[in-house]
Amino acid sequence: xxxxxxxxxxxxxxxxxxxxxxxxxxxxxxxxxxxxxxxxxxxxxxxxxxxxxxxxxxxxxxxxxxxxxxxxxxxxxxxxxxxxxxxxxxxxxxxxxxxxxxxxxxxxxx
Amino acid sequence: xxxxxxxxxxxxxxxxxxxxxxxxxxxxxxxxxxxxxxxxxxxxxxxxxxxxxxxxxxxxxxxxxxxxxxxxxxxxxxxxxxxxxxxxxxxxxxxxxxxxxxxxxxxxxxxxxx
Numbered sequence: 020x021x022x023x024x025x026x027x028x029x030x031x032x033x034x035x036x037x038x039x040x041x042x043x044x045x046x047x048x049x050x051x052x053x054x055x056x057x058x059x060x061x062x063x064x065x066x067x068x069x070x071x072x073x074x075x076x077x078x079x080x081x082x083x084x085x086x087x088x089x090x091x092x093x094x095x096x097x098x099x100x101x102x103x104x105x106x107x108x109x110x111x112x113x114x115x116x117x118x119x120x121x122x123x124x125x126x127x128x129x
Numbered sequence: 130x131x132x133x134x135x136x137x138x139x140x141x142x143x144x145x146x147x148x149x150x151x152x153x154x155x156x157x158x159x160x161x162x163x164x165x166x167x168x169x170x171x172x173x174x175x176x177x178x179x180x181x182x183x184x185x186x187x188x189x190x191x192x193x194x195x196x197x198x199x200x201x202x203x204x205x206x207x208x209x210x211x212x213x214x215x216x217x218x219x220x221x222x223x224x225x226x227x228x229x230x231x232x233x234x235x236x237x238x239x240x241x242x243x
Binding site: 023050052060061062063064067106108113115116117118119120121122 | 170184187235
């Protein structure tokens with residue numbers, strides 16, 4: 020079956036670092052995406068991993084281990100505007116279908 | 130580049146009515162996706178087009194749902210005989226068949242079936 024698991028909610032403090040984990044079990048794998056979604060808005064692209072390792076992009080980093088079916092999104096120097104849902108998504112081998120997790124709602128407090 | 134646009138942004142309808150949504154992708158993108166998202170969930174894949182060809186359709190999609198992309202540009206999603214369970218946000222995304230192939234999402238159409 021197809022399954023993507025992420026924590027439902029997380030809370031962190033402004034200026035801190037937070038790690039959002041994602042585990043997946045899918046029939047195929049052709050890349051893992053992280054998207055940010057503010058309430059009432061469309062998802063926006065954050066990062067993409069297809070090979071094992073860490074991808075860094077400013078305050079955001081994403082890690083992938085294909086053998087473990089595991090990824091995490093690391094957010095540094097948290098800002099209040101980072102309060103949003105973070106969606107982990109896996110693209111199927113055929114390249115068409117992308118399966119999304121339910122998302123992790125991150126609350127950043129002062 | 131105006132991004133992905135969707136119309137209408139909001140739709141309220143009565144159970145049993147038909148509704149149609151429109152998506153205009155980013156102009157140079159040949160791939161187009163439709164998703165449905167309910168509160169507290171991630172987007173759920175509905176269907177995918179490459180140019181005008183519909184290449185995949187979710188098994189979760191009942192026969193009441195149909196999508197078209199007649200000239201490989203804009204797309205429409207029609208829901209016939211709407212049910213209250215169809216209430217959701219309908220998202221459209223487009224991508225280019227090169228590179229990472231990041232999907233860019235439109236603002237969505239929020240459907241409420243009374």
